[in-house]
Amino acid sequence: MKMxxxxxxxxxxxxxxxxxxxxIRTNKVFKTHKGGKTASWSILVVVGDNKGSVGVGLGKAxxxxxxxxxxxxxxxKAMFKVPMIGDTIPHEVNAVAGSxxxxxxxxxxxxxxxxxGAVRMCLEAAGIHNVLAKSLxxxxxxxxxxxxxxxxxxxxxxxxxxxxxxxxxxELVPWLAKARKEEADAAH
Numbered sequence: 001m002k003m004x005x006x007x008x009x010x011x012x013x014x015x016x017x018x019x020x021x022x023x024i025r026t027n028k029v030f031k032t033h034k035g036g037k038t039a040s041w042s043i044l045v046v047v048g049d050n051k052g053s054v055g056v057g058l059g060k061a062x063x064x065x066x067x068x069x070x071x072x073x074x075x076x077k078a079m080f081k082v083p084m085i086g087d088t089i090p091h092e093v094n095a096v097a098g099s100x101x102x103x104x105x106x107x108x109x110x111x112x113x114x115x116x117g118a119v120r121m122c123l124e125a126a127g128i129h130n131v132l133a134k135s136l137x138x139x140x141x142x143x144x145x146x147x148x149x150x151x152x153x154x155x156x157x158x159x160x161x162x163x164x165x166x167x168x169x170x171e172l173v174p175w176l177a178k179a180r181k182e183e184a185d186a187a188h
Contacts, residue, residue, distance in 0.1 A: 021072055022046050022121045024056075025141040026064070038062075044118075044142050045071035047079065048125025054152065055079035056122065056145050083157035085179050086186075087129035090158055095151035100143035101136040104151050118144040126152065 024044040030037045040062050048054040057074025061067040083090055088106040095102050102119055107130040113123050115133030118141040123131055135144055158176050162169040170177055 018049075019076070020048050020050055020125050021075075022048075022125055023068065023071075024118045024121050024145055026067075029060070041067040043067040043071045044145060045075050046118075046122050046125045046145060047072060047075035048122075048127065050125065050127040052082050052084050052127055053079050054082055054122060054126035054149070056149050058142070080153070082126050082128070082152045083155045083160075084128065085158070085176070086183050087127065088131055089128060089155055091155070093151045093154050095147045095154055096137075097146035097150055098140065098143035099138040100140060100147045102144065102147040102151050103134040103136065104148075105132040106130070107132050117141060119148045121145075122148040122152075 022045065024046055026044075027042040028039060029042050030039050032038075040060055041064050042058065042060045043064070044056065044058050045068060046054065046056050055075040055078035057071045057076070057078055059067045059069065059071030059074060061070055085106070086109070088109075089104055090106065092103070092105045095104075104123075107114070109130055111130045111132070113120055113129065113131055113133075115123055115131065116135070117139070119133050119135055122145055123133065133148075135147075138144075156164075158173045159169045162172040165172065
């Protein structure tokens with residue numbers, strides 16, 4: 001008896017900003033005691049604001065609502081800002097979690113999110129709309145989500161990379177000024 005809540009979206013009316021909550025995976029687990037088996041639920045949730053902040057959390061409880069609440073709290077605590085240029089990522093990145101590997105590549109406007117499963121949910125919750133993704137190795141949803149989050153953590157904005165190299169951002173990435181201007185115009 002496997003129950004799938006994958007892809008479920010919610011917006012809770014709690015304090016703070018409105019966040020996109022997506023259940024990536026549910027898993028019914030059993031613990032064996034002297035008197036028999038005790039069932040509980042393990043749930044993986046991704047939380048994002050669709051503007052560049054994202055976090056992943058794992059929750060475990062006897063009931064599904066409690067497990068989702070715990071996972072959501074863990075994901076909110078783990079949220080961080082993802083560097084973006086417009087609605088894509090600044091550069092190609094590879095990341096590994098367990099035996100899962102994720103490759104993310106920036107894409108031009110209109111491409112969409114070319115990814116599946118847990119990777120897609122993490123990208124959409126972060127607000128990345130144009131990206132190419134490839135998953136290699138194990139397709140375990142939990143490891144894929146953590147590999148995607150690790151890829152986000154490895155991203156560096158062009159301005160920060162230029163500062164590290166002691167260069168001007170326009171010298172390092174000539175098209176960046178135009179991209180940032182378009183980004184600012186779209187925000188107004």
